Amino acid sequence: MANNIDLSIDFCGITFINPFLLSSSPVSNSAEMVARAFEAGWSGVVFKTLNSDRLPIIHPSPRMHCVHYGSKKEMAVQNVEQISDRPLKDNLIDILYLKKHYPDHRIIASIMGFFEDEWVYLAKVAEDNGADMLELNFSCPHMCIEGSGHKVGQAFHLLERFTEAVKKNVSIPVMAKMTPNITDMTEPALYAKKGGADAISAINTVRGISEIGLDDFVPRPNVFGKGAISGTSGPAVKPIGLNFIASMAKCLELGLPLSGIGGIETWIDALEYILVGSSTIQVTTGIMHYGYGIVEDMIEGLGDYMARKGVTSVSQLVGKALPHLHETDHFDLERQGVTQYDVDRCIGCGQCYIVCRDAAGQAITWDGENRRPVLDENKCLSCMLCQFVCPVTDLITYKAMPRGWRRNETPVMDPSLEKEIQYEPFTKEGPNECTV
Amino acid sequence: MSTPADFEPMEKGFDLAQAIAEADRCLLCHDAPCSAGCPAETDPGRFIRKLRFKNITGAVRTIKHNNILGAACGVLCPTARLCEEKCSAIFKSQECPEGADRPIAIGKIQRFLVEYAWHQGIQVLEKGAPRPQKVAVVGSGPAGLSCAAELAKEGFGVTVFEARPEPGGVLRYGVVSYRCSQDFLNRELDDVRALGVEFKCNHPVNGQRDAEKLLAEGYSAVFLAPGLWQAASLKKQRPAIKGLWSSVDFLAALRDGRFAEMRDAVAGRTVAVIGGGSVAMDCIGAAARLDAADVYLVYRRSYAQMPAEPDERIEAQEAGVHFLLLNQPVDYVTDGGRISGLKLVRTRLGEADASGRRRPEAVEGSEWVLPADLVIEAIGNQAPDDSPAWYPRVKVNDRRLIEVDPDTGRTSVEGIFAGGDIVRGPALVVQAVQDGKVAARAIKDYLTQ
Numbered sequence: 001m002a003n004n005i006d007l008s009i010d011f012c013g014i015t016f017i018n019p020f021l022l023s024s025s026p027v028s029n030s031a032e033m034v035a036r037a038f039e040a041g042w043s044g045v046v047f048k049t050l051n052s053d054r055l056p057i058i059h060p061s062p063r064m065h066c067v068h069y070g071s072k073k074e075m076a077v078q079n080v081e082q083i084s085d086r087p088l089k090d091n092l093i094d095i096l097y098l099k100k101h102y103p104d105h106r107i108i109a110s111i112m113g114f115f116e117d118e119w120v121y122l123a124k125v126a127e128d129n130g131a132d133m134l135e136l137n138f139s140c141p142h143m144c145i146e147g148s149g150h151k152v153g154q155a156f157h158l159l160e161r162f163t164e165a166v167k168k169n170v171s172i173p174v175m176a177k178m179t180p181n182i183t184d185m186t187e188p189a190l191y192a193k194k195g196g197a198d199a200i201s202a203i204n205t206v207r208g209i210s211e212i213g214l215d216d217f218v219p220r221p222n223v224f225g226k227g228a229i230s231g232t233s234g235p236a237v238k239p240i241g242l243n244f245i246a247s248m249a250k251c252l253e254l255g256l257p258l259s260g261i262g263g264i265e266t267w268i269d270a271l272e273y274i275l276v277g278s279s280t281i282q283v284t285t286g287i288m289h290y291g292y293g294i295v296e297d298m299i300e301g302l303g304d305y306m307a308r309k310g311v312t313s314v315s316q317l318v319g320k321a322l323p324h325l326h327e328t329d330h331f332d333l334e335r336q337g338v339t340q341y342d343v344d345r346c347i348g349c350g351q352c353y354i355v356c357r358d359a360a361g362q363a364i365t366w367d368g369e370n371r372r373p374v375l376d377e378n379k380c381l382s383c384m385l386c387q388f389v390c391p392v393t394d395l396i397t398y399k400a401m402p403r404g405w406r407r408n409e410t411p412v413m414d415p416s417l418e419k420e421i422q423y424e425p426f427t428k429e430g431p432n433e434c435t436v
Numbered sequence: 437m438s439t440p441a442d443f444e445p446m447e448k449g450f451d452l453a454q455a456i457a458e459a460d461r462c463l464l465c466h467d468a469p470c471s472a473g474c475p476a477e478t479d480p481g482r483f484i485r486k487l488r489f490k491n492i493t494g495a496v497r498t499i500k501h502n503n504i505l506g507a508a509c510g511v512l513c514p515t516a517r518l519c520e521e522k523c524s525a526i527f528k529s530q531e532c533p534e535g536a537d538r539p540i541a542i543g544k545i546q547r548f549l550v551e552y553a554w555h556q557g558i559q560v561l562e563k564g565a566p567r568p569q570k571v572a573v574v575g576s577g578p579a580g581l582s583c584a585a586e587l588a589k590e591g592f593g594v595t596v597f598e599a600r601p602e603p604g605g606v607l608r609y610g611v612v613s614y615r616c617s618q619d620f621l622n623r624e625l626d627d628v629r630a631l632g633v634e635f636k637c638n639h640p641v642n643g644q645r646d647a648e649k650l651l652a653e654g655y656s657a658v659f660l661a662p663g664l665w666q667a668a669s670l671k672k673q674r675p676a677i678k679g680l681w682s683s684v685d686f687l688a689a690l691r692d693g694r695f696a697e698m699r700d701a702v703a704g705r706t707v708a709v710i711g712g713g714s715v716a717m718d719c720i721g722a723a724a725r726l727d728a729a730d731v732y733l734v735y736r737r738s739y740a741q742m743p744a745e746p747d748e749r750i751e752a753q754e755a756g757v758h759f760l761l762l763n764q765p766v767d768y769v770t771d772g773g774r775i776s777g778l779k780l781v782r783t784r785l786g787e788a789d790a791s792g793r794r795r796p797e798a799v800e801g802s803e804w805v806l807p808a809d810l811v812i813e814a815i816g817n818q819a820p821d822d823s824p825a826w827y828p829r830v831k832v833n834d835r836r837l838i839e840v841d842p843d844t845g846r847t848s849v850e851g852i853f854a855g856g857d858i859v860r861g862p863a864l865v866v867q868a869v870q871d872g873k874v875a876a877r878a879i880k881d882y883l884t885q
Contacts, residue, residue, distance in 0.1 A: 070456065070457075070459075070460040070488070071453065071456050071457035071460045072460075347463075347524050347526075348465075348469070348524055349463035349464075349465040349466070349524040349525075350465050350466025350467060351463060351464060351465070351466065353466050354464075354466050366466060366467075368467060371467075371469065371524075391463055391525075
């Protein structure tokens with residue numbers, strides 16, 4: 001350990017030694033695996049969703065596929081994995097083992113049933129065998145039997161009913177896991193709260209298609225000639241996850257602790273989830289890609305960040321970005337800016353010129369002889385596309401202009417065509433918001 | 437233990453993942469400077485972008501369409517002073533020292549794409565609609581192959597006349613196989629053959645007025661690209677001394693079935709190679725690989741003046757070759773008709789000469805003898821003494837190099853064009869490729885207007 005900073009956090013009245021948890025998935029499939037994760041530094045686990053042995057669970061084969069971006073591997077992973085295919089007894093023995101050998105670590109049992117009695121049964125056996133907490137899996141995006149998985153997550157009355165049934169029968173905290181395959185997550189989250197949920201976790205995987213075979217026309221993974229829309233995870237879904245966590249955290253009526261999930265690989269990803277309101281975060285795809293060892297960098301990175309910022313407790317960071325999160329109509333549009341170029345450091349690739357020409361304000365002319373961009377700041381849209389593509393760090397930066405400064409309007413190609421235009425200005429008054 | 441019948445195989449090229457990773461580093465420059473850096477207009481900026489956007493067939497099409505010898509150029513080009521020198525990814529801006537990086541490995545990507553097409557059976561070139569005219573190409577080296585392929589793409593009937601048993605010219609007989617192997621070259625030649633080009637090997641065109649006779653025999657135009665195969669010597673005429681070879685003799689022997697013979701001649705011997713260019717590097721590399729006891733490179737200037745590429749020089753030194761710099765050979769030392777050493781005089785560098793390099797000046801009284809069992813002269817090739825005889829009306833300069841209009845490759849004789857080393861003097865493969873392209877365009881114009 002390179003630093004010794006206390007990262008502990010309270011979540012639903014339970015202390016976690018740090019906010020970093022394994023999410024319910026292949027990475028939390030057995031005690032042997034979870035024990036190694038704990039040794040690596042993870043503070044807790046949402047153990048892979050228990051099933052009641054009533055129905056056989058068989059994973060499709062192959063069960064995953066992924067999206068590469070250029071030579072960057074696994075920008076996203078798509079899976080058709082089911083809930084735990086292990087006998088319930090084995091999973092319970094494993095939970096007992098973890099409780100016995102890792103008393104400082106927290107075990108959250110993920111459960112999923114198809115009807116009330118099954119939910120209650122699973123909740124009770126999990127509690128009876130040492131689970132510190134439950135996570136109700138309302139969101140597995142490819143368990144497609146009506147009344148289970150994400151279909152439950154979308155049928156709000158079922159979600160409330162099952163939560164309520166579980167809560168009546170256990171005394172440990174209960175967290176409801178939400179599907180992102182929905183427009184507004186606060187709505188089902190509020191139903192879960194009505195049912196008695198103590199916390200919300202999100203997001204589960206996003207329904208998607210990662211690739212389609214160009215010769216066999218089968219969407220991937222190709223399960224013996226058949227593909228399916230199924231759960232997508234990994235770095236590509238992080239903006240989606242942050243959106244849902246932030247939206248729920250902003251919802252005063254909800255007011256429940258949140259466990260953030262979706263594309264977390266580094267301490268910065270984790271911190272961003274914390275800053276928009278998560279008290280704990282959960283990881284699967286990052287581990288699928290790099291193994292449990294990434295938690296060392298999360299612990300060290302977050303600790304050093306806190307030391308740098310003089311923050312003594314992770315809880316002080318929870319939701320810290322929320323006061324700065326607004327609807328776009330609150331922006332001060334009187335303030336405008338432009339890009340500025342430190343051309344002395346330019347290496348002459350011209351990517352800024354290409355994107356400004358074809359996707360922005362045509363604010364750059366190209367000095368072909370010297371291979372340098374020449375900026376006309378009166379045309380700059382401050383979209384920052386040029387900065388995104390520039391290979392030299394901080395060569396292109398944003399410069400705020402004085403209040404009242406306006407950029408040039410984009411000229412029309414042929415002003416003489418004005419005499420041919422067919423046009424009356426729109427003059428009706430109306431509301432400035434859409435009303436339903 | 438069996439003795440190998442050839443050098444080790446070529447260094448392995450990129451695989452698909454490596455090529456994609458390298459292409460990912462590309463900045464996809466506006467008005468790509470790498471493309472401007474290719475003498476044959478192979479257009480790396482375009483084919484790397486095509487690879488980046490998963491248009492692999494298109495990338496191969498760009499290469500092969502622009503440069504029929506894309507694979508050979510990928511391995512033989514001194515890319516560090518061509519396309520890669522211009523690469524923006526070098527981040528060479530003085531003001532941006534923290535950005536220091538390396539150029540995109542353009543040559544390796546280019547080689548990968550062509551090899552990938554071979555392995556996947558991707559065909560990107562088509563014969564043009566047949567035209568009535570036939571064109572004769574003399575010489576099957578880079579210039580001849582390039583011209584032949586361009587003309588075949590345009591639908592002309594093309595016959596390539598090659599004096600040696602197999603086509604390829606310098607690619608086959610002038611380069612060591614660990615840089616450009618037989619198989620590798622044959623695949624590239626297959627791409628030329630697939631266009632319908634006919635090769636007539638063991639068919640020297642060197643008799644009195646032979647070039648013009650081709651015009652009389654029904655060929656509508658002739659492209660002369662015989663290359664330069666007469667190695668220069670310390671003496672005006674290389675004396676017949678056992679153990680004194682030219683680089684041409686040595687490198688060709690390694691490729692024409694006499695590999696074992698060469699190995700027996702070199703193994704355990706002390707070899708001195710005279711010269712400082714890329715051919716000299718091939719000779720010392722080959723000699724070292726043939727288990728010579730010691731290999732000396734004798735060069736009259738210093739390390740920084742050597743024309744050989746920096747990576748070739750470093751590779752040779754790593755292989756244990758002794759660089760004898762600032763030593764000028766002045767005579768052969770013999771013993772009973774066999775070479776026994778090389779008489780050298782030390783030099784120092786004086787003022788710059790016409791080439792901009794500092795001139796070596798002999799240090800008086802510093803003669804000494806380097807004992808050697810074999811001496812290989814690699815100090816440049818020249819036009820053969822009798823060259824004008826088979827094209828007597830074609831105007832040549834004082835070095836017997838053919839004079840052409842650089843924009844068309846036209847010689848002083850109507851219908852006869854020329855390119856490659858016989859025009860430029862010793863030059864790069866990629867320059868010869870461009871000569872072939874330029875001449876092919878001019879031949880098409882000549883035959884269609």
